[in-house]
Amino acid sequence: MKLFRLTNNGWVGNFAIINNKVYVLLSDPVTALKLYSEGKEVPLGPEVNVNVDELLNRDYTYRGLRFTRPYDPIEVWGSGIVYEVARSRYTEEDVAMIKGKTIYELVYDAERPEIFFKGTANRCVGHGEPIAVRSDSEWTLPEPELGVVIDSRGKILAYTVSDDVSARDLEAQNPLYLPQSKIYNNSCAMGPFLVTPDEVGNPYDLTISMRIIRGSAVVFEGSISTSKMRRRVEDQIKYLIRDNAVPDGTLLSTGTAVIPPRPITLMHGDVVEISITRLGTQRTPVIKLGK
Ligand code: DO4
Ligand code: MG
Incomplete structure (x- = not known):
């Protein structure tokens, strides 16, 4: 269904x-x-x-x-540094370090995953609706991710295409700015569809691909297979719901591995197109807030 x-x-x-x-x-x-x-x-x-x-x-x-948007999630959460590609690409920046390692290298190797609050329904848009660049960000990227809709016990009810749009400059400046990098108006996109697990089958053989279109040009194109996930979805859910009562219909965005290189940043008027096998294609125009 x-x-x-x-x-x-x-x-x-x-x-x-x-x-x-x-x-x-x-x-x-x-x-x-x-x-x-x-x-x-x-x-x-x-x-x-x-x-x-x-x-x-x-x-x-x-x-x-x-x-x-296909529904109104009460809570949206995200996982970070789930793929090797994310570990290495996030580490290219001048970012916070602990005992000689970047925070991204550390979390990639740690048993505990990075799980962060991503927002609420009013920050989320659906297919064809605008995602946004914050007025105070010069470097914002889309993060195409497999989204899972879970019930309060962590059972997967559906999958969707999700976009964890992030102000990467704020996040790189100081890890304490992560909530401002991740949570703002139009910073999360989901859909077009919620697809039940019986129609998706194996969630680890899906291809996630993304294109950023500017006018008539494709300025970025990339893809990854979910088989490359180091943190399995079940493990991410286990940590998300540990001692943390989430409501039925919570959306978890399970991490990105399609990461455009510098100097690419989203710009007003771009269109982001994200496709995931058996889940469909999400197309969202980009707006710059405060414009
Ligand atoms: O703090 C980093 C966030 C990483 C992330 O959102 C991802 O890997 O998808
Ligand atoms: Mg992400």
């Missing part, structure tokens, strides 16, 4: 795709995912005749029916 939401002029509707047919969903997405994960019936309304591919081509400037 795949879930998505459409919006039009303030109205938001929930939909489910089952066996290539689109239905109105009569519950909120998290309730539907919980029921589905327990093998119970998901409350569906009538089948609807919508052209999903055509809707995916619209963005937030379109006046009419278009995609929005």
Whole structure:
């Protein structure tokens, strides 16, 4: 089952795709995912005749029916330095060190993963909606990641495409600035779909790819396989929920490994395109806040 939401002029509707047919969903997405994960019936309304591919081509400037974030997570969390590529690329900067090693090298080798709070629904956007560069950041990057939606016990209810947009200059300046680097308006993108585990299969054979498009040029292109994850998703979830009561529908963004080199930074007017096998393609325009 795949879930998505459409919006039009303030109205938001929930939909489910089952066996290539689109239905109105009569519950909120998290309730539907919980029921589905327990093998119970998901409350569906009538089948609807919508052209999903055509809707995916619209963005937030379109006046009419278009995609929005697939649900409203109460909490969003992130994991860091999950891949070897992230360890080495983060270490290229002049960053904080402890006993001769960068904090990124240390956390990569440590038993405890880096887990950080990433935000709340109001900081998240969906497919076709703008991600943002902070007004006080000169170096901001998208971070294409496998997103997992979990219940309060840590069971995976769905997967999605997530973008942990980060003000890399703030983070490199001082680790104490991490919350400001990670949490601000439009700093997280998810969707277009929530896809249940039975449709995703093995989460460790997915390709995550990203393109940054500026005008008619592709200024960055890269990809990675989730088989390269050093920190398994189960391990990340174990630490996230340890002594920490998360609500049903918590989104965990499981770390990046597609990292554009300097001097690439997101700029107002760019478009970020992230694709993950079996999860679809997320396209988000970029805005600079305070402009
Ligand atoms: O503190 C670093 C954050 C790293 C991160 O977000 C990632 O590896 O995806
Ligand atoms: Mg990240």
